[in-house]
Amino acid sequence: MTEKNIIELLQSKKYRLTNIRKSIINCLFHEHKHTISDFINHIQKSINEEVNVSSVYNTLEFLVNEGIIDITIDPVTKEKSFELIDKNDFHIHIYDRENKKEKTIDISEKLMDAIKKEIKTDEISNIKIFIEIKKRN
Ligand SMILES: [Zn+2]
Ligand SMILES: [Zn+2]
Numbered sequence: 001m002t003e004k005n006i007i008e009l010l011q012s013k014k015y016r017l018t019n020i021r022k023s024i025i026n027c028l029f030h031e032h033k034h035t036i037s038d039f040i041n042h043i044q045k046s047i048n049e050e051v052n053v054s055s056v057y058n059t060l061e062f063l064v065n066e067g068i069i070d071i072t073i074d075p076v077t078k079e080k081s082f083e084l085i086d087k088n089d090f091h092i093h094i095y096d097r098e099n100k101k102e103k104t105i106d107i108s109e110k111l112m113d114a115i116k117k118e119i120k121t122d123e124i125s126n127i128k129i130f131i132e133i134k135k136r137n
Contacts, residue, residue, distance in 0.1 A: 001086060003029050006068060019047050020055050021062075028069065032104065033081040036060070067125065075132050076100065085126045092129040 001009075006025050010017060023043045027034055034042070036056065043051050060082055063069040069082045075095050090112065091104040107115075107127065116122055 001068070001084065009068075010066070015062075018055070018059075019049065020052070021059050023047055024056065024059050024063070028082075028084045033072065033083045035079050035081050039082075070126060070128065072128070072130070075130075087125050090124075090127045092131055095130070095132045097132060097134045 003025060006028075007017065007022070010021075015021075020043065023046045024039055026046070027039055027042050030042075031038070036053075039056055039060070040051050040053065043056070060069070063082075064071060067085060070085050072081050072083060072093065073079070074081065075097075090107045092107060093102055093104055095102045107129070115127065116124065
């Protein structure tokens with residue numbers, strides 16, 4: 001889904017596109033994940049109005065309910081992040097505990113086939129895989 005696709009989808013459902021909603025949707029495309037404070041900082045820079053924190057929460061909840069974004073939890077801080085659900089971009093989050101760094105890698109065709117076989121369908125809209133790694137001392 002592109003930013004335009006999401007806007008059109010919400011318009012077709014007759015949802016109001018407030019500045020907050022628009023800038024949150026825009027945010028989803030410039031970084032893989034955003035925490036609540038990332039959103040607030042980015043929105044504050046992009047629009048010239050005071051950001052109402054509860055409307056940020058409401059918009060994120062709305063986008064989760066619409067199946068547009070998903071929540072991931074930071075393994076260390078337990079802070080919530082939000083990212084787009086993209087069925088053309090199924091990936092695995094790999095968290096390196098020592099270096100406190102997270103990377104994403106694509107799901108291989110072999111793993112994808114195994115998942116589809118397991119749930120007996122080709123129609124998957126979202127997959128969540130998270131791997132936390134600790135190297136041997
Ligand atoms: Zn942003
Ligand atoms: Zn991700």
